[in-house]
Amino acid sequence: MKFREFTVNSHSTREFVDSGVDEREINEVKTYLDEVNSTVGKEKGFSLMLMENGDTVYQDLEGFGGDGGVMIKGPHYIGLRLDKADHEIEVFGAFYLQSVVKKLYDLGLGSCWISLNEIIPSQEEKLRAGKPGIIQYLLVFGKPSKKEGRTDKHKTIINCDTKYEQNPYGITMITTSDESRLSVVDTIFLQNWGNVAPYEEMEKRGVLDLLYYVRNSPSFQNIQPCRLILKDGYAELAVVNPDREENYTDAGIMLFTLEGLAKELSFPSNWHFIQDDSGNIEYRRVAHFDL
Template identity: 35%
Template sequence: MLFSKFLENRRSTREYSDKMVENDKLEMLMDFAEKLQSGYGNDGIRFILYEDGEKIYENLKGVAGYAGVMINSPHYIGLQTDNEDKETIIKAAYAMETLLTKAYQLDLGSCWINIMDTPYDSKEILFNGKNKHINYIVAIGYSKDKSKISQIANSNGLENEDIGYLNTIRPFKEKKYFVEKSTSSRLSVKDIVFDSKFGKSIDPDELDKRGLDELFYYVRYAPSNKNKQPWRFILKNNKVNLAVIDPKDKNNLTDAGIMMYYFEEMAKSIGFKSSWDFIEGDIQEEDGITFSILGEYKL
């Protein structure tokens, strides 16, 4: 699958049809999940399939989802970790987004659901009697309204974007990738890419010369919790550092892992073959913004 095609059609699905996903598709998805989690070895990352979506929905309705509005889907996948250190949170998010790419290939919609602040007794149903960390579940199923998704995915711009699909990666057609001012709620390239140090503006000609303008243009659309976009990039010679704003917020660490996944996949599509190295960065401050560098990608 071409990653550009994935970028064009990737979306968060908020409404699902009542159709249950076929057993063979669920098996393929969870077989892939098992291979993924085995690749993380002792990091303790696991995916749990909840086939009875109605039971999960009824237990979390009113206390989870978006402002207490729970996403109703036929199935859910829980993201379980043995601990909640920075590296595990980032790797777990990266792994889940990898799994959701597989779901996309199976024609399934998905949507992250943050249950971090959901009362324990409400989400106890997810633990199967084990006190493990499950801060996110993902809704899985067939989209109820494919026409709306198609309309958004094929649009030439984002001026009239549907707010219900903000957590979406999709391109729009402009002659230049570097934009001084974003035409949507997303930050512009100028806002997220810095030269040598945090806060120092990057020269667009430098990105163009190094073939990085397209990469940074599209990764702006990586999904993030409440569309906060807490990630920034610092370009230093032959490497890119990933900085995360307010790194004490676990949601921002999750968003960093999601961004690492999309950055790597987009980079591969234009010829780069590297992968992120995790860095245990110190918390720093620049112009009143608290951040930490948590990843390094060698160009």
């Protein structure tokens, strides 16, 4: 599976069949979670917790979990447990939970992120099953109740623009629910914050394809809070509205998308977290990414 196909065709699944996931598939998920927890999670301060008893989780969180308390019912859940509220841990945890989304997608399974902002302490404690820390997100997964053809999930609208040849990224990707995304020029800066990166410069650097597809990275309520500042040989990922905690989770998801695309397009894909203590109220740098 090409990563570019995943970025375009992956979508949130909100309805699942009740039968759950086959034993072979659930074992693959368990093995993957164990690998992440042992090789990365322990060092970075997070763990991915498999909850196979979906009915119990749903009943406990109905009216509390999800956006506005709208909980999504599914046969299985994965909890993102953090040792503590910390931006670096949030970024790494989100990066690896999104990697689970890709793993499930490759298995032909559906999934959806669920926010737990409205749950009460006793519910969170039950989810953690005696482990310390906090849980801010779940990933529900299972067999989709309705299978969509991968080519039907998105459609491409090309702007009827005589400048199309000079501006190949005058293309707007929208989902079948007419959800528009910001253009490349709205999300990419050159050298300094706010300095719009010209198409010619992105093309000269050979990063147009990468930057076009990375716009498909999902975000909470599709607000797209992440920006990239192109430097010489690398880029810095930043978030707008740095006081909004969900944006650091979205940054982790964006980094997973960016790394996957970079590897597929033969770019360097090394990155590290940036502890930005500038106090800037407009944006905050989150990561350095080699390009």
